[in-house]
Amino acid sequence: MPKNQKIFSILENSLIALHGLIFILVIGQDYIQLPSFLEVFGRMHPLVLHFPIVMLFLAALLFWFPDAWGINSKVALKWLLLSALFFTGITVLAGLFLSVEDGYIKEDFENHQWTGLLVFWLGTSWYWFWVKEKLSIAKGLSLVVLALVLATGHLGASLTHGEDFLFSPLKSVEATPPVSFEEALAYDHVVKPILEQKCFSCHKAGKVKGGLRMDEIQYILKGGEMGPAIDMEDLENSQILVHILIPLEEEFHMPPKGKPQLTETELELIQSWILDSAHFDKKLTAYNPESEFFALAKEKFVSQESKSYTFKAANAKTIAELNNDYRKVAAIYPTSPGLRVTFFGKNQFDPKTIDDLKRIKEQIVELSFQNMPLKDDDLQKLTIFPNLEVLNLNFTGIEGNTLSELKKLKNLKHLSLSGNPLSKAAFESLKEFGQLKDLFVWTNKNSDAISMLKAALPNTKIEGGFQDDGTLYQLNPPQIESDKSIFTDKIEISLKHPIGSVKIFYTLDNTLPDSTNHLVYTEPIRLDKNVTLRARAFADGWLGSIEKQAVFFRSKIQPDKYELTFPPNPQYKGSGALTLFDLEKGDEDFASGKWLGFQDKPFEIQMDFNSPQSIKNIAFSTLAAEGSYIFPPSKVEVWIKTQNVDWRLIDSQIPDQPTKNRNRLLQMYESNINQSEVTAIKAKLTPVNPLPKWHPGAGAKGWVFIDEILIN
Structure with missing residues (x-):
């Protein structure tokens, strides 16, 4: 038998075997349990399907135009058609294996499956009728097969990329008119478009990975197999948040590695939307203008609207000259001539500096004086900005007796007056501000005046905030202010709260401050040692606040030499061991370059001193972010070496482990040494392995993140 004929015979027999196997699989599809190696083969379906598509079209060209190629078309066609059908069978077989996996709903992919099967079956019939020289039937079947290839591709693309993906560019659909910012819904117009681009391809009808669909509210x-996608009772542990915050290289990070990832802005939008109670039907204008989600959404939305102004942009040099440590001048969105001005530094603020802005008075559309000490007479200075649209006067201390001056601002649409002791005259003046779209006058006084104001301004959305109906509300946590968190000798720390009448309770021993365990803040706190400061606000008629926590480190002794036993993970390598002694405290962003991350190997370091040292203690500054697989170390060990004694273990700790995901925490582990003539110290922090059963990544390896070592 000629060599070609032998190969053709093998391919023909392979086709018969594939038909039989596929027929059995189609019948018993719902009862199949695949071994793991066949799951791998099934996932090759998208890889191999391109071979038969190209070959079938080439075979059709050769079949319909045999004389145009200048070759032995019959042998070439036999090669092409048999090879195409063989790979079609392999593709169909892989597709059947893939469909058995969890995450696919049969009703949603069965049309794709059946058109693929018809391509294989009718393609084989095409070959058989051609071999039997029944050309008229073969020609008809070839056209049907090619049409089915297109239909199968269209249905498969719709499964992977969304409905009607293949042919949607050919359809003439009227463009959806853009919605205005005032009418935009937080979910429909800000969050959902992100999910459509980055999540729906794996979590929609027909493809429900992890039992989770995200294409409908x-x-x-x-939710899915791992729990609620959005947990309304525990928003921080919503599975969407957990999985988008997991490091990229981890198995459970979403979107999966290799898929388009969320941008930083998209991640912040989703996170702030969920933490703000994940409203599905709330308008953007209904959010507190000071909230993180509102600020992010507005910036994104306004940049899309690209609002145009008739005035020219200000000179870049002028803007640069007006920027300083206590005032920021910036465009409201890239390329816009409209400017936003924000003042900072309550103690350094001088109302006279408002006059500096005359140089850009035409371009200013947003002004924020929040927490700045203004007087009623200063409001007259604000009337020089003809295009001002947004004015924030929250907590400025004004009584509002001269608010009528602001009526000169014909373009003013959003006015914030929360936290001010507004007088009766102020509310009378506000009744004449009919041009306002939003007015914020949060106060626990003048509730009758607010009601009358709402009646006088029916077209203005008025937020009156807290009304004392006997319900107890929780205070915001106090603010902890200091120049730095790492010091070499002493440091002074201030505690503040927007409501001046509250009492601030704090502790310095890492215990929770409450009514029986606290110090009362009266003046700046002076520290000369490592301390975890925890503070809460209390006031009559309010619930105590959640705690605010900060860690302060004293670092008086620096090693002369230091070396890591194992290098940190390349993605979180900072500046190597130098990161641990640069006196720059990392924040909650573990990807900032100020942290060293360890997973496969423990954090282990040796520190040497040229001359013997008297050492009291050593502390390690770490991060805990369980949602991102970053846990407290499973063990902390410290050894010392002295002039007279070789290495000996001086301290071993087993830190408490969390029982659920928490907010990101900066933590400190301190070991007492109290030893003189120390020539070297060795420390080891071991990552948790495996992660506990309650965690979404149970069984995986945890991380240890460390940014500073402090020796005193």
Whole structure:
């Protein structure tokens, strides 16, 4: 038998075997349990499907135009058609294996499956009728097969990329008119477009990875195999948040590695939306203008609207000259001539500096004086800005007796007056501000005046905030202010709260401050040692605040030499061991370059001193972010070496481990040494392995993140 004929015979027999196997699989598809190696083969379906598509079209060209190629078309066609059908069978077989995996709903992919099967079956019939020289039937079948290839591709693309992906560019659909910022919904117009681009391809009808669908609100609320996608009772542990915050290289990070990732802005938008109670039907204008989600959404939305102004942009040099440590001048969005001005530094603020802005008075559309000490007479200075649209006067201390001056601002649409002791005259003046779209006058006084104001301004959305109906509300936590968190000798720390009448309780021993365990803040706190400061605000008629926590480190002794036993993970390598002694404290962003991350190997370091040292203690500054697989170390060990004694273990700690995901925490582990003539110290922090059963990544390796070592 000629060599070609032998190969053709093998391919023909392979086709018969594939038909038989595929027929059995189609019948018993719902009862199959695949071994793992066949799951791998099934996932090759998208890889191999391109071979038969190209070959079938080439075979059709050769079949319909045999004389145009200048070759032995019959042998070439036999090669092409048999090879195409063989790979078609392999593709169909892989597709059947893939469909058995969890995450696919049969009703949603069965049309794709059946058109693929018809391509294989009718393609084989095409070959058989051609071999039997029944050309008229073969020609008809070739056209049907090619049409089915297109239909199968269209249905498969719709499964992977969304409905009607293949042919949508050919359809003439009227463009959806853009919605205005005032009418935009937080979910529909800000969050959902992100999910459509980055999440729907794996979590929609027909492809429900992890049992989770995200293409409809009811499925998002229902959640998947790992729990609620959005947990309304524990927003921080919503599975969407957990998985988008997991490091990229981890198995459970979403979107998966290799898929388009969330941008930093997209991640912040989703995170702030969920933490703000994940409203699905709330307008953007209903959010507190000071909230993180509102600020992010507005910036994104306004940049899309690209609002145009008739005035020219200010000179870049002028803007640069007006920027300083206590005032920021910036465009409201890139390329816009409209400017936003924000003042900072309450103690350094001088109302006279408002006059500096005359140089850009035409371009200023947003002004924020929040927390700046203004007087009623200063409001007259604000009337020089003809295009001002947004004015923030929250907590400025004004009584509002001269608010009528602001009526000169014909373009003013959003006015914030929360936290001020507004007088009766102020409310009378506000009744004449009919041009306002939003007015914020949060106060626990003048509730009758606010009601009358709402009646006088029916077209203005008025937020009156807190009304004392006997319900107790929780205070915001106090603010902890200091120049730095690492010091060499002493440091002074201030505690503040926007409501001046509250009492601030604090502790310095890492215990929770409450009514029986606290110090009362009266003046700046002076520290000369490592301390975890925890503070809460209390006031009559309010619930005590959640705690605010900060860690302060004293670092008086620096090693002369230091070396890591194992290098940190390349993605979180900072500046190597130098990161641990640069006196620059990392924040909650573990990807900032100020942290060293260890997972496969423990953090282990040796520190040497040229001359013997008297050492009291050593402390390690770490991060805990369980949602991102970053846990407290499973063990902290410290050894010392002295002039007279070789290495000996001086301290071994087993830190407490969390029982659920928490907010990101800066933590400190301190070991007492109290030893003279120390020539070297060795420390080891071991990552948790495996992660506990309650965690979404149970069984995986945890991380240890460290940014500073402090020796005193």
